Amino acid sequence: MEREVDVVVVGGGPVGENAADRARAAGLEVVLVEQELVGGECSYWACVPSKTLLRSAAALRAAQRVDGAKQAVTGSLDVAAVLARRDYWVSDWNDQGGADWLDSVGIGLERGHGRLDGERRVVVERPDGSRLTLIARHAVAVATGSDPVVPRIAGLAEARPWTSRDATSVKHPPARLAIIGGGVVAVEMATAFAGFGTEVTVLARSGLLGGMEPFAGEAVAAGLRGLGASMHLGAQPAKVERNDADEVVITLDDGRVITADEVLVATGRRPRTGTLGLETVGLEPGDWIDVDDTMLARGANGNADAPWLYAVGDVNHRALLTHQGKYQARATGDLIAARALGRPVDTAPWGTHVATADHSAVPQVVFAEPECVSVGLTAAGAEREGRTVRVVDVPMQSASGAGILADGYEGAARLVVDLERGTVIGATFVGQDVAELLQSATIAIVGEVPIARLWHAVPAFPTMSEVWLRLLEALGRPADASADARASESRESADDAESAA
Ligand SMILES: Cc1cc2nc3c(=O)[nH]c(=O)nc-3n(C[C@H](O)[C@H](O)[C@H](O)COP(=O)(O)OP(=O)(O)OC[C@H]3O[C@@H](n4cnc5c(N)ncnc54)[C@H](O)[C@@H]3O)c2cc1C
Numbered sequence: 001m002e003r004e005v006d007v008v009v010v011g012g013g014p015v016g017e018n019a020a021d022r023a024r025a026a027g028l029e030v031v032l033v034e035q036e037l038v039g040g041e042c043s044y045w046a047c048v049p050s051k052t053l054l055r056s057a058a059a060l061r062a063a064q065r066v067d068g069a070k071q072a073v074t075g076s077l078d079v080a081a082v083l084a085r086r087d088y089w090v091s092d093w094n095d096q097g098g099a100d101w102l103d104s105v106g107i108g109l110e111r112g113h114g115r116l117d118g119e120r121r122v123v124v125e126r127p128d129g130s131r132l133t134l135i136a137r138h139a140v141a142v143a144t145g146s147d148p149v150v151p152r153i154a155g156l157a158e159a160r161p162w163t164s165r166d167a168t169s170v171k172h173p174p175a176r177l178a179i180i181g182g183g184v185v186a187v188e189m190a191t192a193f194a195g196f197g198t199e200v201t202v203l204a205r206s207g208l209l210g211g212m213e214p215f216a217g218e219a220v221a222a223g224l225r226g227l228g229a230s231m232h233l234g235a236q237p238a239k240v241e242r243n244d245a246d247e248v249v250i251t252l253d254d255g256r257v258i259t260a261d262e263v264l265v266a267t268g269r270r271p272r273t274g275t276l277g278l279e280t281v282g283l284e285p286g287d288w289i290d291v292d293d294t295m296l297a298r299g300a301n302g303n304a305d306a307p308w309l310y311a312v313g314d315v316n317h318r319a320l321l322t323h324q325g326k327y328q329a330r331a332t333g334d335l336i337a338a339r340a341l342g343r344p345v346d347t348a349p350w351g352t353h354v355a356t357a358d359h360s361a362v363p364q365v366v367f368a369e370p371e372c373v374s375v376g377l378t379a380a381g382a383e384r385e386g387r388t389v390r391v392v393d394v395p396m397q398s399a400s401g402a403g404i405l406a407d408g409y410e411g412a413a414r415l416v417v418d419l420e421r422g423t424v425i426g427a428t429f430v431g432q433d434v435a436e437l438l439q440s441a442t443i444a445i446v447g448e449v450p451i452a453r454l455w456h457a458v459p460a461f462p463t464m465s466e467v468w469l470r471l472l473e474a475l476g477r478p479a480d481a482s483a484d485a486r487a488s489e490s491r492e493s494a495d496d497a498e499s500a501a
């Protein structure tokens with residue numbers, strides 16, 4: 001059977017849903033193909049369940065840090081209630097709500113595995129074994145996400161390791177959990193399971209949270225130790241086996257042996273493109289899909305003549321985060337519609353139809369103990385790019401709001417400032433409840449707000465946002481703000497002249 005539609009979206013995670021929504025909102029006929037649950041990894045096995053598993057213990061710890069409130073905390077975490085709250089947030093792994101939403105906005109849903117079959121063609125293998133070929137008049141957007149990587153460690157695959165899906169959908173937290181990896185999944189799941197009372201052992205081959213400022217990983221290592229977790233940094237598993245007692249026995253390359261009930265592998269992701277038919281459009285199956293700033297797949301047959309194949313979200317490997325993928329999807333969905341309807345297309349940097357922020361302002365919140373948030377460049381990243389920067393650090397507790405939030409508050413804040421442009425290009429905050437500080441830093445970076453002007457963005461007393469004031473004080477106020485503003489204006493005209501040329 002064949003059916004012609006305007007746009008086909010393959011993959012109904014948060015990113016595919018957003019791409020479909022924008023194209024549909026412009027009036028195009030859109031069909032979305034989904035092989036599992038509408039809402040994707042994020043809604044059922046990643047962001048949503050992991051954050052609900054973390055929240056209750058974080059709230060408990062927060063109450064225990066405030067004199068007067070801590071006296072009221074007389075019990076311990078109700079793990080069964082935490083799991084029930086997680087089940088509510090993942091709708092018991094039922095996607096009827098997602099399917100109903102698609103229906104309500106007029107997006108067609110085809111359940112089944114989607115596979116490219118040449119230019120503008122997608123074959124859907126339905127659960128009942130039948131096949132449907134969708135022919136896209138205007139575009140195909142691939143949003144198939146990513147799968148966990150299981151590294152080649154002797155015996156690991158046979159030891160029935162957990163991936164993030166097993167951890168986030170856990171029904172009975174094990175007594176002992178070993179975690180291989182030191183990235184975001186590792187530290188968040190270590191925090192969650194330590195909160196449940198599980199004996200957690202983290203096996204990281206280097207420090208934690210490698211992509212962030214070093215003090216973030218150091219604070220999390222200390223925080224996890226404080227929750228009772230054993231931290232083995234610089235550890236490399238050489239061999240894993242599941243013994244007759246159903247225990248997992250991990251031998252490290254230095255001979256140490258760790259025994260646990262389960263082992264979670266949290267060592268990164270690979271693209272979900274192995275069976276996507278990429279070979280039929282001139283691309284390599286199993287690879288990430290390389291895209292330009294409009295998410296147009298580079299090298300796909302026909303794309304250079306008449307753009308038709310786009311890849312959004314995890315599958316393009318630009319930023320493996322839901323919010324950033326959705327940002328790409330909004331730009332791409334709008335672009336597909338603009339091209340289809342003959343409307344103006346705006347692909348200049350920071351234009352409507354590009355995801356420029358992917359290069360310079362990707363915000364991330366790590367919901368560990370303590371929370372770590374960052375956006376833009378780290379000090380080391382700025383150095384690698386050859387930028388002339390000044391790095392300023394202050395303790396989070398230098399803002400009165402932090403001390404009022406929690407007794408004995410400890411945390412750290414860093415700004416990376418580009419001295420040539422006079423703007424913030426990187427920010428990191430570490431400490432309890434810093435997540436909501438992040439958007440202020442993202443706006444400062446994306447808006448390229450001059451430091452002299454930031455002095456006029458007055459944080460309210462006594463909030464944690466006053467850490468911005470402490471950071472500016474540490475940086476020093478530009479002596480002549482109007483000269484600074486004039487410099488910024490002349491820089492902008494130079495930039496304008498450059499882009500016009
Ligand atoms: C444990 C964990 C926690 C995370 N927490 C956060 C967080 O707090 N914040 C954050 O921003 N990010 C978080 N992430 C990352 C986030 O989950 C991903 O960036 C996000 O899910 C990517 O969305 P996506 O739509 O690109 O892919 P996915 O969510 O993976 O969705 C892809 C969809 O495509 C479908 N699909 C795949 N292939 C086909 C095919 N051939 N045919 C039909 N359908 C197909 C899949 O079934 C799936 O539904 C987390 C990740 C993990 C593993």
Ligand SMILES: NC(=O)c1ccc[n+]([C@@H]2O[C@H](COP(=O)([O-])OP(=O)(O)OC[C@H]3O[C@@H](n4cnc5c(N)ncnc54)[C@H](O)[C@@H]3O)[C@@H](O)[C@H]2O)c1
Nearest residue numbers: 151181182183184185186205266267268269320365366367
């Ligand atoms: N709160 C959030 O925003 C959030 C939460 C979870 C996941 N995510 C996203 O999901 C993605 C996947 O997370 P992740 O933690 O799996 O990946 P990651 O890339 O963050 O970390 C992978 C870790 O595994 C280690 N590793 C890799 N190969 C290894 C090997 N062979 N042996 C031992 N260690 C090895 C790395 O050194 C690193 O510490 C990330 O890109 C992240 O952005 C985001």
